[in-house]
Amino acid sequence: MTKIVSFIIQKGGCGKTTTTVNTAGYLSLQGFKVLCVDMDPQGNMTQHFGYDSEMLDATILDLFNKKRTLDEVILHRDQNLHLLPNNLRTAGAESELQKRPDRDYLLRDSLLTGISSYDYVLIDCPPTLGLFSVNALATSGEFVLVVSPEFLPMKAIKPLYETFRTVKYQLNHTLQFNGIMMTMCDFRTRHSQEVLEILKRNFPQKLYHAFIRNNVSLKEAAAYGQTIFEYSPQSLGAFDYQNFAEEFIRDHHKN
Amino acid sequence: MTKIVSFIIQKGGCGKTTTTVNTAGYLSLQGFKVLCVDMDPQGNMTQHFGYDSEMLDATILDLFNKKRTLDEVILHRDQNLHLLPNNLRTAGAESELQKRPDRDYLLRDSLLTGISSYDYVLIDCPPTLGLFSVNALATSGEFVLVVSPEFLPMKAIKPLYETFRTVKYQLNHTLQFNGIMMTMCDFRTRHSQEVLEILKRNFPQKLYHAFIRNNVSLKEAAAYGQTIFEYSPQSLGAFDYQNFAEEFIRDHHKN
Numbered sequence: 001m002t003k004i005v006s007f008i009i010q011k012g013g014c015g016k017t018t019t020t021v022n023t024a025g026y027l028s029l030q031g032f033k034v035l036c037v038d039m040d041p042q043g044n045m046t047q048h049f050g051y052d053s054e055m056l057d058a059t060i061l062d063l064f065n066k067k068r069t070l071d072e073v074i075l076h077r078d079q080n081l082h083l084l085p086n087n088l089r090t091a092g093a094e095s096e097l098q099k100r101p102d103r104d105y106l107l108r109d110s111l112l113t114g115i116s117s118y119d120y121v122l123i124d125c126p127p128t129l130g131l132f133s134v135n136a137l138a139t140s141g142e143f144v145l146v147v148s149p150e151f152l153p154m155k156a157i158k159p160l161y162e163t164f165r166t167v168k169y170q171l172n173h174t175l176q177f178n179g180i181m182m183t184m185c186d187f188r189t190r191h192s193q194e195v196l197e198i199l200k201r202n203f204p205q206k207l208y209h210a211f212i213r214n215n216v217s218l219k220e221a222a223a224y225g226q227t228i229f230e231y232s233p234q235s236l237g238a239f240d241y242q243n244f245a246e247e248f249i250r251d252h253h254k255n
Numbered sequence: 256m257t258k259i260v261s262f263i264i265q266k267g268g269c270g271k272t273t274t275t276v277n278t279a280g281y282l283s284l285q286g287f288k289v290l291c292v293d294m295d296p297q298g299n300m301t302q303h304f305g306y307d308s309e310m311l312d313a314t315i316l317d318l319f320n321k322k323r324t325l326d327e328v329i330l331h332r333d334q335n336l337h338l339l340p341n342n343l344r345t346a347g348a349e350s351e352l353q354k355r356p357d358r359d360y361l362l363r364d365s366l367l368t369g370i371s372s373y374d375y376v377l378i379d380c381p382p383t384l385g386l387f388s389v390n391a392l393a394t395s396g397e398f399v400l401v402v403s404p405e406f407l408p409m410k411a412i413k414p415l416y417e418t419f420r421t422v423k424y425q426l427n428h429t430l431q432f433n434g435i436m437m438t439m440c441d442f443r444t445r446h447s448q449e450v451l452e453i454l455k456r457n458f459p460q461k462l463y464h465a466f467i468r469n470n471v472s473l474k475e476a477a478a479y480g481q482t483i484f485e486y487s488p489q490s491l492g493a494f495d496y497q498n499f500a501e502e503f504i505r506d507h508h509k510n
């Protein structure tokens with residue numbers, strides 16, 4: 001049974017792309033077949049995997065417009081890791097896509113035919129709660145809320161939770177809240193400890209034990225178009241994402 | 256002559272809101288009359304100034320829909336610092352606003368009548384290049400590109416530059432590229448030094464000398480609804496933003 005999971009928060013720069021890429025990297029090393037979906041027209045996930053997003057012939061937009069099939073658009077990044085890429089052409093088409101009657105199910109309908117061979121489909125969301133994030137939630141069995149332990153990111157949680165409820169009741173009854181993953185953490189500061197306390201109090205069951213520390217090798221890996229496991233497997237970043245991915249897998253098999 | 260400046264980059268989490276708020280804070284302390292405009296429906300600037308964005312009666316959306324006048328919407332945060340607030344209601348209205356013939360000038364037309372008493376209008380942009388960022392650029396005399404010295408944020412510069420050219424030729428001939436300001440800097444890492452070198456090489460005339468170091472007091476100030484000058488005037492963050500604001504003022508009077 002293919003697990004479809006969105007990594008989401010509308011606040012910018014919380015580590016969504018870094019988390020989706022590195023979780024996919026670890027899962028694929030463990031032998032799981034993973035399809036990554038870049039739902040951000042800025043194409044950061046596509047770039048993080050080493051592709052020049054603006055040079056691609058086909059992207060997820062061609063799938064939405066039924067100009068290409070899934071097989072024609074998917075990039076075979078590695079044996080166990082495939083990518084549904086994106087670029088800014090999709091941003092330009094957003095207001096047209098908004099007008100379509102099937103606008104909430106563009107992604108779900110595009111994936112319907114061809115994802116049974118994957119163990120996981122991991123979706124990277126853009127920093128908004130618009131059409132593309134709604135599509136991601138409408139397609140997913142669950143979502144992971146990615147947050148850095150800071151005040152402004154924390155403000156994003158309540159509106160996101162409300163969007164989750166709306167999508168669950170109107171578009172996708174199966175959608176579950178998988179959990180909250182904290183990244184870019186430096187718990188030496190009082191500020192991040194205070195945020196951690198607030199999250200523990202409000203979401204005791206949902207907070208992942210694993211968290212990701214601030215680690216420059218995660219930034220560098222993106223510059224080299226690699227996952228952290230390819231770029232620097234002995235780094236703190238690789239250790240932390242292994243920890244998270246192990247908990248993510250365990251959680252899944254528990255469900 | 257009122258100076259209208261946008262702080263922009265579509266990449267999420269680069270410090271746009273923190274920069275707009277603290278630059279406005281410094282300018283207002285120097286006696287300049289400043290109007291801050293929150294063009295991000297997530298309302299982070301509104302929250303950073305201490306308001307509960309979701310509880311507001313009137314926001315910038317009411318201005319776009321001509322339901323309220325500028326005076327009715329503007330919040331008088333301090334004697335020299337006023338705010339045009341925003342919240343998620345505006346996100347819900349985006350696809351309607353897109354359809355309007357005056358959609359690119361919603362902000363410009365809303366400000367036309369009432370900004371002559373301000374020395375500066377500073378606009379905080381959302382993490383996209385859609386309707387709201389285009390409106391910000393169509394209204395501004397200049398824009399400051401806010402970036403953190405990392406690979407993924409750097410990938411955003413070229414598409415932003417292209418959007419600037421398009422807006423300049425189609426919507427606003429007066430629009431100028433003020434400069435690039437680097438924030439969230441930790442120049443002990445090779446990665447950030449490499450990015451700095453690339454920016455110096457590609458934009459020698461545009462890079463501000465002043466930059467903002469990573470400093471937790473900037474995160475804390477947001478949690479207290481204050482500018483860094485109110486929250487911790489002796490902090491590194493206050494020193495760095497003073498430096499930047501001084502250079503920003505000098506540049507302006509030079510133009």
Ligand SMILES: Nc1ncnc2c1ncn2[C@@H]1O[C@H](COP(=O)(O)OP(=O)(O)OP(=O)(O)O)[C@@H](O)[C@H]1O
Binds near residue numbers: 126127
């Ligand atoms: N744990 C970490 N330690 C250090 N740097 C990190 C970490 N996680 C992410 N980064 C860096 O922080 C920046 C933001 O991360 P990322 O782009 O993954 O966030 P995002 O939520 O996807 O952003 P957006 O909202 O723009 O999509 C990137 O430059 C990334 O390389």
Ligand SMILES: Nc1ncnc2c1ncn2[C@@H]1O[C@H](COP(=O)(O)OP(=O)(O)OP(=O)(O)O)[C@@H](O)[C@H]1O
Binds near residue numbers: 381382
């Ligand atoms: N120089 C700095 N040092 C430490 N933390 C910072 C600094 N500048 C900003 N921050 C923090 O980093 C996070 C991102 O900053 P901010 O929200 O201002 O970026 P943004 O570009 O406005 O994000 P978005 O794309 O979501 O609008 C916030 O939690 C903020 O408090």
Ligand SMILES: [Mg+2]
Binds near residue numbers: 016018044124125
């Ligand atoms: Mg991203």
Ligand SMILES: [Mg+2]
Binds near residue numbers: 273379
């Ligand atoms: Mg912001």
